[in-house]
Amino acid sequence: MKSHSESALLTDFYELTMLQAYFAQQMNETAVFEFFVRRLPERRNFLMAAGLEQVVSYLTGLHFSTDDIVWLRESGSFSAPFLESLRDFRFTGDVDAMPEGTILFQDEPILRISAPLREAQFVESRVMNLLQLETMVASKAVRSVMVANGKRLVDFGLRRAHGAEAGLLSARASYLAGFDATATTLAGALYGIPVSGTMAHSFIQTYARETDAFAAFAHVFPDNATLLIDTYDTEAAAQQVVRIAQWLQEEEGIRIKAVRLDSGDLGTLAYRVREIFDAGDCGAIGIFASGNLDEYAIQTLVEGDAPIDGFGVGTRMNTSADAPFLDCAYKLAEYAGQPCRKRSLGKMTWPGRKQVFRQYDAHGLMHSDLLALPDEDVSGEALLRPVMRGGTPLYALPALSDIRAHAREQLARLPPALYSLEPAPKFPLEISSGLQALTRQVDEHQRALADSDRQRWGLEAG
Amino acid sequence: MKSHSESALLTDFYELTMLQAYFAQQMNETAVFEFFVRRLPERRNFLMAAGLEQVVSYLTGLHFSTDDIVWLRESGSFSAPFLESLRDFRFTGDVDAMPEGTILFQDEPILRISAPLREAQFVESRVMNLLQLETMVASKAVRSVMVANGKRLVDFGLRRAHGAEAGLLSARASYLAGFDATATTLAGALYGIPVSGTMAHSFIQTYARETDAFAAFAHVFPDNATLLIDTYDTEAAAQQVVRIAQWLQEEEGIRIKAVRLDSGDLGTLAYRVREIFDAGDCGAIGIFASGNLDEYAIQTLVEGDAPIDGFGVGTRMNTSADAPFLDCAYKLAEYAGQPCRKRSLGKMTWPGRKQVFRQYDAHGLMHSDLLALPDEDVSGEALLRPVMRGGTPLYALPALSDIRAHAREQLARLPPALYSLEPAPKFPLEISSGLQALTRQVDEHQRALADSDRQRWGLEAG
Numbered sequence: 031m032k033s034h035s036e037s038a039l040l041t042d043f044y045e046l047t048m049l050q051a052y053f054a055q056q057m058n059e060t061a062v063f064e065f066f067v068r069r070l071p072e073r074r075n076f077l078m079a080a081g082l083e084q085v086v087s088y089l090t091g092l093h094f095s096t097d098d099i100v101w102l103r104e105s106g107s108f109s110a111p112f113l114e115s116l117r118d119f120r121f122t123g124d125v126d127a128m129p130e131g132t133i134l135f136q137d138e139p140i141l142r143i144s145a146p147l148r149e150a151q152f153v154e155s156r157v158m159n160l161l162q163l164e165t166m167v168a169s170k171a172v173r174s175v176m177v178a179n180g181k182r183l184v185d186f187g188l189r190r191a192h193g194a195e196a197g198l199l200s201a202r203a204s205y206l207a208g209f210d211a212t213a214t215t216l217a218g219a220l221y222g223i224p225v226s227g228t229m230a231h232s233f234i235q236t237y238a239r240e241t242d243a244f245a246a247f248a249h250v251f252p253d254n255a256t257l258l259i260d261t262y263d264t265e266a267a268a269q270q271v272v273r274i275a276q277w278l279q280e281e282e283g284i285r286i287k288a289v290r291l292d293s294g295d296l297g298t299l300a301y302r303v304r305e306i307f308d309a310g311d312c313g314a315i316g317i318f319a320s321g322n323l324d325e326y327a328i329q330t331l332v333e334g335d336a337p338i339d340g341f342g343v344g345t346r347m348n349t350s351a352d353a354p355f356l357d358c359a360y361k362l363a364e365y366a367g368q369p370c371r372k373r374s375l376g377k378m379t380w381p382g383r384k385q386v387f388r389q390y391d392a393h394g395l396m397h398s399d400l401l402a403l404p405d406e407d408v409s410g411e412a413l414l415r416p417v418m419r420g421g422t423p424l425y426a427l428p429a430l431s432d433i434r435a436h437a438r439e440q441l442a443r444l445p446p447a448l449y450s451l452e453p454a455p456k457f458p459l460e461i462s463s464g465l466q467a468l469t470r471q472v473d474e475h476q477r478a479l480a481d482s483d484r485q486r487w488g489l490e491a492g
Numbered sequence: 493m494k495s496h497s498e499s500a501l502l503t504d505f506y507e508l509t510m511l512q513a514y515f516a517q518q519m520n521e522t523a524v525f526e527f528f529v530r531r532l533p534e535r536r537n538f539l540m541a542a543g544l545e546q547v548v549s550y551l552t553g554l555h556f557s558t559d560d561i562v563w564l565r566e567s568g569s570f571s572a573p574f575l576e577s578l579r580d581f582r583f584t585g586d587v588d589a590m591p592e593g594t595i596l597f598q599d600e601p602i603l604r605i606s607a608p609l610r611e612a613q614f615v616e617s618r619v620m621n622l623l624q625l626e627t628m629v630a631s632k633a634v635r636s637v638m639v640a641n642g643k644r645l646v647d648f649g650l651r652r653a654h655g656a657e658a659g660l661l662s663a664r665a666s667y668l669a670g671f672d673a674t675a676t677t678l679a680g681a682l683y684g685i686p687v688s689g690t691m692a693h694s695f696i697q698t699y700a701r702e703t704d705a706f707a708a709f710a711h712v713f714p715d716n717a718t719l720l721i722d723t724y725d726t727e728a729a730a731q732q733v734v735r736i737a738q739w740l741q742e743e744e745g746i747r748i749k750a751v752r753l754d755s756g757d758l759g760t761l762a763y764r765v766r767e768i769f770d771a772g773d774c775g776a777i778g779i780f781a782s783g784n785l786d787e788y789a790i791q792t793l794v795e796g797d798a799p800i801d802g803f804g805v806g807t808r809m810n811t812s813a814d815a816p817f818l819d820c821a822y823k824l825a826e827y828a829g830q831p832c833r834k835r836s837l838g839k840m841t842w843p844g845r846k847q848v849f850r851q852y853d854a855h856g857l858m859h860s861d862l863l864a865l866p867d868e869d870v871s872g873e874a875l876l877r878p879v880m881r882g883g884t885p886l887y888a889l890p891a892l893s894d895i896r897a898h899a900r901e902q903l904a905r906l907p908p909a910l911y912s913l914e915p916a917p918k919f920p921l922e923i924s925s926g927l928q929a930l931t932r933q934v935d936e937h938q939r940a941l942a943d944s945d946r947q948r949w950g951l952e953a954g
Contacts, residue, residue: 033495035656039678042650043689046677051691051712057698101681107713151694158651159659188504189620190817192662194497195655197621215508216501219563227505229513232613232824235832236519239945250513251569262835262942266951273949345817354816355652355807362694370697373724480724483701487735489728 035195038094038119039101041155046102049148053112059366061147062383063154064139065161066361071353075448076457078172078437079128079140080203081164083427085157086418089121092153121149125418128386129428131168131206131437132413133444135399135457138386140165142414147365154360162356163196167203170325170350172441174343175208176449177329182340184226185212186320187348200348206433208441213342221430228256228290235261241270248274248284256288256318259303264291268303272310288316288339296321297336304337318342324351325451369472380465381472386413395445402462497657500556500581501563503617508564511610515574521828523612524845526601527623528823533815537910538919540634540899541590541602542665543626545889547619548880551583554615583611587880590848591890593630593668593899594875595906597861597919600848602627604876609827616822624818625658629665632812634903635787636805637670638911641794644802646688647674648782649810662810668895670903675804683892690718690752697723703732710736710746718750718780721765726753730765734772750778750801758783759798766799780804786813787913831934842927843934848875857907864924 034040052058067077094102094116102108102116123145134140141161143150174183185204188197201217211226212218218225229247237243240262248255259267271289278284291299296319307315319331320342328341345351361379362370369382380401387400387410402408416424428436447454481491496502514520529539556564556578564570564578585607596602602623605612636645647666653659663679673688674680680687691709699705702724710717721729733751740746753761758781769777781793782804790803807813823841824832831844842863849862849872864870878886890898909916943953 034497034660034678034682035495037678039681040650040656040659041677042648042675043677043680043687044675044691045689047689047713048691048695051695051709052698054712055708061694061698063694098681105680105687147698151692154692154694155651156656159653159655162652163654186504188502189617189822190624190820191621192625192654192811192816193621193657193660194502194618195657197502198496199655213504213506215503215505216496216499218505218567219501219560220496225505225567227507227509229506229510230613230616231834232523232525232616233510233513235824235834236514236523236609236827238830238941239948240942241945241949246517247509247513250516251509262938266942266946269951270946270949273951349654349811349816351816354654354811354813358652360651362697365698368700372693372697476724479700480702480728483703484728484732486701487703487732489731489735 032095036091038092038098041152045152045155047107048151050108050112052148052151053115054109058146058148060144061150061362062142062144062364063150063360064363064384065141065157066139066359067136068357068359070136071356073352073453074169075450075454076133076135076169076444077165077356078168078207078440079132079134079165080130080168080206081161081199082127082130082141082417084160084164084199085141086125086423086427088156088160089125089153089418090421090423092119092121094119119149119152120421121145121153122421123149123418124416124420126414127417128413129415129436130433131440133396133440134386134413135459137380137401137459138399139384139414142383144383158358158360160199162358164199164203166350166353166356167200167348168207170353171204171209171347172207172437173325173451174328174341174347176441177325177332177451178341179332181332181338182211183209184340184342185209185214185348186342186344188214190345191348196348202430204347206430207437208434209343223430229258231258231261231292234258240267241274244271244274245278248278248286252282252284254287256290257286258292259289260291260293260299264294264299265302265306268306269310271315272306272312275312275315276310286312286315288318290318290320290342292321296338297331297334300336300338316340320344322346329451369468370476371469371472380461380469382465382468384465387411388413390443394443396443396457398458398460400460400462401465403464403468406462406464408462494557498553499560500554501560503614507614507617509569510613512570512574514610514613515577516571520608520610522606523609523824524604524606524826525612525616525822526825526846527603527619528601528821529598530819530821532598533818535814535915536631537912537916538595538597538631538906539627539818540630540669540902541594541596541627542592542630542668543623543661544589544592544603544879546622546626546661547603548587548885548889550618550622551587551615551880552883552885554581554583556581581611582883583607583615584883585611585880586878586882588876589879590875591877591898592895593902595858595902596848596875597921599842599863599921600861601846601876604845606845620820620822622661624820626661626665628812628815628818629662629810630669630899632815633666633671633809634669634899635913636790636803636809638903639787639791639794639913640803643794643800644673645671646802646804647671647676647809648804648806650676652807653810658810664892666809668892669899670896671805685892691720693720693723693754696720702729703736706733706736707740710740710748714744714746716749718752719748720754721751722753722755726756726761727764727768730768731772733777734768734774737774737777738772748774748777750780752780752782752804754783758800759793759796762798762800778802782806784808791913831930832938833931833934842923842931844927844930846927849873850875852905856905858905858919860920860922862922862924863927865926865930868924868926870924
């Protein structure tokens with residue numbers, strides 16, 4: 031049995047009603063769709079592409095099970111021949127995409143699918159669902175990476191992520207964006223991300239005395255215990271940790287690795303705890319902080335030189351709480367060789383297949399992007415790369431560690447104004463002369479067709 | 493093979509490190525945890541409980557596979573005897589919970605788990621992950637239900653929900669809160685929710701002429717075609733629909749059911765389209781609206797008497813965009829018969845097992861809640877009901893249609909001030925004298941223990 035996340039029915043119902051209409055009309059010429067973000071969220075100077083690996087996995091595994099087809103039949107909306115055609119339905123198309131970890135901006139295609147119409151249309155819902163989630167989270171997480179100044183960042187967010195897949199893929203997206211580890215065990219097992227975790231307040235509370243809990247945990251993890259010290263009184267607990275640490279070290283050679291603060295004024299508490307530890311000959315015990323953290327809180331703590339060695343970042347990162355969705359779209363750019371575009375109010379798109387060409391300045395920093403036709407004679411680094419041809423991946427996708435390295439290199443090439451939590455001027459995106467000319471042609475062509483359509487029905491031309 | 497959402501490893505790593513410490517100390521007395529929301533989001537006057545069915549399914553299916561245990565062994569953090577103990581690890585405890593669809597407020601336990609310590613602790617991450625997602629979405633979706641005035645509401649949000657499970661469970665949560673249908677096909681197959689869907693802009697664009705697309709679709713769905721009319725020019729398309737509808741009706745007996753508007757000023761456009769249809773003898777064609785909708789936009793349209801028959805509500809509902817997480821917690825209330833509470837700054841909890849007793853006024857409307865000890869002699873309706881005993885559900889959980897009916901009844905009993913998008917005064921929550929007395933006892937007990945702990949380590953009492 032397929033899991034829910036792999037089911038072909040994990041799609042908007044309209045994909046299937048459209049497919050039935052295309053089937054009835056025998057329409058299946060090559061269609062080109064592009065996925066892009068229409069507008070960056072207010073608090074994002076750039077986005078980071080993520081989710082391609084999951085999209086490729088979805089496309090290569092896509093098929094309808096017998097149960098799927100039985101359910102569709104019972105829904106009563108579909109013809110028997112159409113349902114029969116779904117038995118052999120597979121993705122046989124081409125994919126070009128920005129490598130994961132690539133920095134991008136609004137109106138830039140992150141992924142392009144070119145496939146027989148029914149396939150290219152059908153995959154819309156899940157392709158968007160995957161790309162928007164991971165790109166959104168990577169783009170949020172990288173902001174903590176920018177301000178953490180190399181301090182350790184751990185994803186703590188499974189419990190308030192939106193379900194199982196959100197927990198898993200936000201662990202993946204934050205790791206590729208530069209986080210160091212995750213608390214989500216299954217993300218370690220699935221993606222090889224280092225896992226991290228120690229104790230909850232409930233652990234302290236199940237012991238009559240706080241120090242009994244500390245000692246018990248240290249005995250079980252003699253090399254790497256991180257003790258949570260804010261359950262009752264943080265400074266009092268820190269003083270107790272000093273005594274216990276000395277005793278454990280002398281009696282049994284056990285070393286407390288760190289403590290965790292999870293509430294209160296983390297900067298002030300960290301400073302007091304550091305003083306207590308240093309005065310008590312516990313300079314080697316680290317301080318880890320968590321609790322309602324986001325990139326702004328981390329920036330304040332880091333800029334204030336709070337003696338904190340690492341941060342657990344959860345809910346606000348995993349849910350991208352200040353921008354919990356991207357204004358993204360998967361739009362038809364070409365059908366049967368004919369470029370097209372939508373002109374709905376506020377949602378106009380550029381027609382035809384497009385490529386993003388990136389220009390760098392003399393220092394190797396990103397200077398501007400050019401949206402152009404793929405075969406146009408322009409300069410710059412082409413960001414969309416071939417990924418699949420004829421339904422088959424062209425190569426093994428990069429390991430997560432390589433994606434992470436690519437993301438790091440991308441960050442290093444960001445102009446300083448964009449490498450900041452402060453809103454920056456929009457990164458320049460130029461439109462090539464070829465694309466502008468094509469847009470005029472498409473508009474004229476569509477206008478002529480629309481006029482003839484209206485005349486056919488006895489209406490005045492537009 | 494288990495799916496990711498069913499894996500025992502879908503948990504925070506610290507649950508496992510704590511379990512190993514408990515195992516080493518042979519600690520496994522009965523622990524009581526309660527899940528509650530500390531503070532309502534700013535724009536929520538109440539919450540609606542959802543997710544219990546998924547929690548019960550998780551608890552009854554919980555076990556470690558051999559692969560899980562192999563991976564944990566290879567992680568290097570766990571002892572062989574502890575890993576061996578996980579082979580027989582099952583949930584054998586008790587669950588009490590508010591029925592799904594119940595309206596609740598801050599500081600009120602939605603679910604209580606009473607189980608051997610290791611089980612009650614271990615399930616924390618996934619129980620929170622499920623309850624927070626569905627309760628958050630139901631609590632958002634019901635706001636659209638309150639203002640829609642009976643007009644049809646359809647969940648459109650899969651594409652920008654946070655992954656597969658978020659798409660599925662937000663379809664479920666919005667349906668139980670009063671939505672009428674979902675566009676997410678698999679949610680129809682899994683939960684029996686009516687599915688709905690017609691066409692995308694790309695469908696229009698694959699045809700040279702808009703009216704060809706309209707006619708093609710209507711031929712395939714002769715009884716229930718909903719045509720998307722904003723791809724190029726909404727009013728022009730409406731005029732074309734009038735001509736086509738007449739022709740299709742006369743020639744082939746085909747009836748256009750509705751049109752959909754997805755951009756622009758929906759109220760104004762709906763009014764214009766309605767005029768065009770009524771003038772063209774197409775009074776029976778409905779108007780459906782979508783595009784960036786939330787409860788505020790729906791309220792404005794409904795209050796303005798926009799001639800719209802139904803709404804597609806997506807992203808902002810499924811992600812609960814104005815409050816994309818709940819400040820919720822799963823806290824230890826009692827261990828080995830000893831009530832306890834956490835006193836971390838800003839995160840204090842009430843100790844011991846608790847029950848919510850609801851008082852109603854003479855009209856049957858909710859008047860106030862009382863947080864009390866379960867066996868305290870107080871009046872009111874007890875909201876937490878027995879669900880599982882000894883790891884086994886006590887009865888078949890209610891069908892989604894029954895949950896939906898319960899949600900509707902709950903809404904009908906809301907005081908008028910809370911049945912509003914406007915911020916309302918906080919619903920009264922009283923603390924019983926029994927709970928207040930217990931809290932004093934627990935604090936005194938913990939203070940005495942803390943003092944003795946500090947004296948043991950040669951520190952001054954707090």
